[in-house]
Amino acid sequence: MVCLHGFTDTWRTWELVLPSLEEHHDVLAPTLAGHAGGPPFNGEVSATAILDSVERAMDEAGFDTAHIVGNSLGGYVALALAARGRARTVVALAPAGGWTKLDRSRGEVLDLFRSMQQLLKPVAPYAEAMVASREGRRAATRYTAVKYEHIPADLLAHQIRGAAGCETAYALIEHALSHEWTVDPERISCPVRVIWGTADRMLPWPSAAARYRHEWLPHADWVELEGVGHCPQLDVPLETAQLILGFTA
Secondary structure, three states: OEEEOOOOOOHHHHOOOHHHHHOOOOOEOOOOOOOOOOOOOOOOOOHHHHHHHHHHHHHHHOOOOEEEEEEOHHHHHHHHHHHOOOEEEEEEEOOOOOOOOOOOHHHHHHHHHHHHHHHHHHHHHHHHHHOOOHHHHHHHOOOOOOOOOOOOHHHHHHHHHHHHOOOOHHHHHHHHHHOOOOOOHHHOOOOEEEEEEOOOOOOOOOHHHHHHHHHHOOOOEEEEEOOOOOOHHHHOHHHHHHHHHHHHO
16 A cells, blocks of 8 residues: 655654554555655656656555555545556545636645745744644644644644655645646546545635546545545544545455
8 A cells, every 4th residue: 555645744644544554554655755754856846756756666665556545635646646557446535636727726725835834934943842732733733634632742743844844845836836737537447535524624625626526536436524624644543544444445
């Protein structure tokens, strides 16, 4: 199994579900290219370069194909891997790229990421102090999870530092604004499950899923999680692990 995180996140976003997944699968959870702790870009900063990097990681791990799980940007990459024939199944948690061409929310969410980068860099050295309080943990999870009390403070501090340390964030934002987001559904032959939280503040349901639901993946297995945010693996880890394992089985 390969688990792919979202934009400016790191592999540790899967930390709460990994024990359950590893009971049934050999799991590779790489940090994406250009992200804190991940491999650097060799040339162009793009979604295709991220995809190529994940394929190299799979090759190095000896994974010709795998069950692919992805959240947000990672969900988009997971579906692109499926189109390249590398997926046995895909479970996509709120995959990015499903906006319609007239939907302004793509620009809004990328503007949000730009603002977040500006805010996080000066506070990152104080991440542990920030998440030491209930209010700080709520602020840290505002756009990722509705339920946050169970998320370890050290994981939240790591995510703050990781987001601030994503050196290619601005270049990836510009790429996302200037390039067309698309998937190739004709080449996706494996089973696909799409999971979306109805309380997602980053990629709001159902508008951010429009093209997936109506154009690209209308026949996928669609699961709505009532009252869950953008990162179900953080918000409701037990239920998310069950939804992943139930599908891959």
